[in-house]
Amino acid sequence: MRLFGVIGKPVMHSLSPTMMNAAFQAQGVDAVYLPFQVEPGDLVDALRGLRAIGAVGINVTIPHKLGVYDWVEARTEEAExxxxxxxxxxxxxxxxxxxxxxxxxWASVAPFLGEGSLKAAILGAGGSVQAILTALAKERPRSEVSVCCRRPEQAEALAQLYGEWLSVRHVAWPDRHEAIARADLVVQCTPIGMWPRVEESPVESPECFQPHQVVQDIVYRPLHTLFLRQAQARGAKVADGASMLIWQGVKAYEWWLEREAPVDVMQRAVYEALEREEANGHG
Incomplete structure (x- = not known):
C-alpha cells in the first residue's frame, strides 16, 4: 500500500483525506492518505521521516509551504x-x-472567464495570493490586478515579484469597493466570513458588485459565505472556495499518479462533507 498525506498545523480539519481516499477507492488504487500535524520546528524531521518510510507524496498546508519550498531538492516552474x-x-x-x-x-475560475487580459481585484495579500498571481501571469499576462490590503508593503512586494507579467497596484483597504466595481474578476483571500464569524463580509456596500463579474471567495467554511451571497444577489457569477480545494487536489493526484483523476468523485466527497458540517452547525 502506498502512503500519501497532508502536513500542516492545524490539519485535522482538512478535507483532503476525505477527497483523496474517495479517489483511491473509486479507481482501485492501493493507497491511503493521512493527515499529519507537524509543528514548525519539527518540519525537517517530519519530511525526512516520511521519505524514510516510503511515502510517495504529500500535500503541504499552512504554515509549511515556504519551509518545504526551501527543503526540496527540485521545484517545478509553478512552485518557483x-x-x-x-x-x-x-x-x-x-x-x-x-x-x-x-x-x-485557475481551473476553479477559468470556465467563467472570457478571453484576454483581465481587470482583477484581490482582497488580501496572504500566501494564497501568490498562487493566484502566478496563475494570472501564466494564463492572462498583462492583466491589471488591484491588491486591496492594509499593508502597502505587501502589495508592493507582489508588484515586484510579478511586474514582468502583470500590472499589480496597491489599493488601500478603505478604497476596496471602488476597485471591486472596476473589476472583471474579484477574489476574496482574507479570513473574513470564515466559520464561526459567518455573518461578516469584507464588503460593506454590495452595490460595488456588477452582473458581468466573476466573484470567488476562497473561504469554504461556510460554503456559501455572506460575501458570495452579496455578489450573487447583484447578478455576479460566483465560485466557491471548495472548487479551488478540489481542483488543486485533482492536479496533485494526477501529478503523483500520472493518471486522470476521478473529478466527480472528489467533488462529491468534498461537497457532501461540507453539507454534513453545515447541517450539524459547523462551517
Missing part, C-alpha cells in the same frame, strides 16, 4: 513562480516540490 510548495513527490533522486494551488485555482 509562486515562491511556495503545496505538494511534494518523493523520488529515488530527491524530493520535488510543485504548486497545484496555481493550476487548481
Amino acid at each position: 513562480m509562486a515562491r511556495a510548495v503545496n505538494v511534494v513527490r518523493f523520488t529515488p533522486t530527491g524530493a520535488v516540490g510543485h504548486n497545484t494551488d496555481v493550476s487548481g485555482w
